[in-house]
Amino acid sequence: MTPIAVLRHAPLVRVVQFRALTIACSGGGAATASTVAVPPPAKKNKQDPCVLVGMSEPEFQQLALDFGQQKYRGKQLHNLVYKMKAKEIQDLIHVPQAFRTELMEAGWNVGRSPIYKSVTAADGTVKLLLKLDDDRLVETVGIPVDNIKGSPRLTACISSQVGCPLKCAFCATGKGGFSRNLKSHEIVEQVLAIEEVFKRRVTNVVFMGMGEPMLNLKEVLAAHRCLNKEIEIGQRMITISTVGVPNTIRRLATHKLQSTLALSLHAPNQKLRETIVPSAKSYPLDAIMEDCKHYFTETGRRVSFEYTLLAGINDSVDHAIELAQLLQKWGHSYHVNLIPFNHIEGSEFKRPYKKTVLAFSAALESRKITVSVRQTRGLDAKAACGQLRNEFQKTPLLEAVAEEVQEPELEMTAVAA
Numbered sequence: 001m002t003p004i005a006v007l008r009h010a011p012l013v014r015v016v017q018f019r020a021l022t023i024a025c026s027g028g029g030a031a032t033a034s035t036v037a038v039p040p041p042a043k044k045n046k047q048d049p050c051v052l053v054g055m056s057e058p059e060f061q062q063l064a065l066d067f068g069q070q071k072y073r074g075k076q077l078h079n080l081v082y083k084m085k086a087k088e089i090q091d092l093i094h095v096p097q098a099f100r101t102e103l104m105e106a107g108w109n110v111g112r113s114p115i116y117k118s119v120t121a122a123d124g125t126v127k128l129l130l131k132l133d134d135d136r137l138v139e140t141v142g143i144p145v146d147n148i149k150g151s152p153r154l155t156a157c158i159s160s161q162v163g164c165p166l167k168c169a170f171c172a173t174g175k176g177g178f179s180r181n182l183k184s185h186e187i188v189e190q191v192l193a194i195e196e197v198f199k200r201r202v203t204n205v206v207f208m209g210m211g212e213p214m215l216n217l218k219e220v221l222a223a224h225r226c227l228n229k230e231i232e233i234g235q236r237m238i239t240i241s242t243v244g245v246p247n248t249i250r251r252l253a254t255h256k257l258q259s260t261l262a263l264s265l266h267a268p269n270q271k272l273r274e275t276i277v278p279s280a281k282s283y284p285l286d287a288i289m290e291d292c293k294h295y296f297t298e299t300g301r302r303v304s305f306e307y308t309l310l311a312g313i314n315d316s317v318d319h320a321i322e323l324a325q326l327l328q329k330w331g332h333s334y335h336v337n338l339i340p341f342n343h344i345e346g347s348e349f350k351r352p353y354k355k356t357v358l359a360f361s362a363a364l365e366s367r368k369i370t371v372s373v374r375q376t377r378g379l380d381a382k383a384a385c386g387q388l389r390n391e392f393q394k395t396p397l398l399e400a401v402a403e404e405v406q407e408p409e410l411e412m413t414a415v416a417a
């Protein structure tokens, strides 16, 4: 049970004679009501701290009540965390200093990480490296699209893990190895960081950054809830991507989210797929297609198939025809998103020529498969699809390096095209 759940479910004994009430946050430990005038300082558990990011408004209200504050302080906290982007407890400027002090003493923090580095590509795409509590870095990307039918979009491409264990052949993240799953607040804070940098709201979220979301489904679902309910990003504006992890698509379908499932296919048959996505060995293509069909039946949301085009590997017209046949066999309401490979250092794969991409796309369209070719964004900032990687995936920042960034400044480095 989470500390928040403990706070919600454990009735607190209120002793009116004593004002001092300390709700200790001890990383999974029970909340306690202290009746001593000067409470002993509560220790924060660094492994599992109590954080505000991720909480709902009723939970903020309960937190305020538990600290002897009035209920409306909860609404203020909600606003300060999600709208005003407070980063530290001390930034919660609309609530009394005494309340802030008590929160800090009880081990609460906001749950925001400093921006370690920011790189801006010529097309306006911004890649951020956030420095997590344990000195690991996680990447997140903001992709602005202006004036599409008059409504500017800002897409956040967010990570669900530090690194990834699945080792897809073309993916920089997979090559860098796996470190750990992200907590839900570490997923949500990526969106807050992008809103802060762009000074506007994120309109779309895609779980297509570092990591396989289905290997961290519990935290991904908690983050999805927060993004939808607290940050008010429509479920239909959120896409959850996967290369396919057995049993998880059906599990996701039970939640009946109105979000798009993006299945990273990359090949039209099992044999070729296993060479590109090694984890495919444990999840046959037919089983994946059946589960995708089930997702559509349960949620009414179409499944999008991501297909990275690798020159000379999976990009021929014959491959396109085989892909069309596969999709037609399993139903309709499918969409194919073609992603011409983005170069990564040390990769044996090459990006296909434009005419190859167009021929592939035309072969699908002529067979009544809806298809789009993803516009490459952020290439010069190494923020394009498949390029997310950093050398700290496995190893935390060295202490000496970490010290340099204790007071991080948001450095926006323009990268030449």
Ligand code: SF4
Residues within 6 Å of the ligand: 164, 165, 166, 167, 168, 171, 172, 173, 174, 175, 209, 210, 211, 212, 243
């Ligand atoms: S493509 Fe996705 S699942 Fe595959 S290694 Fe990269 S991050 Fe992991």
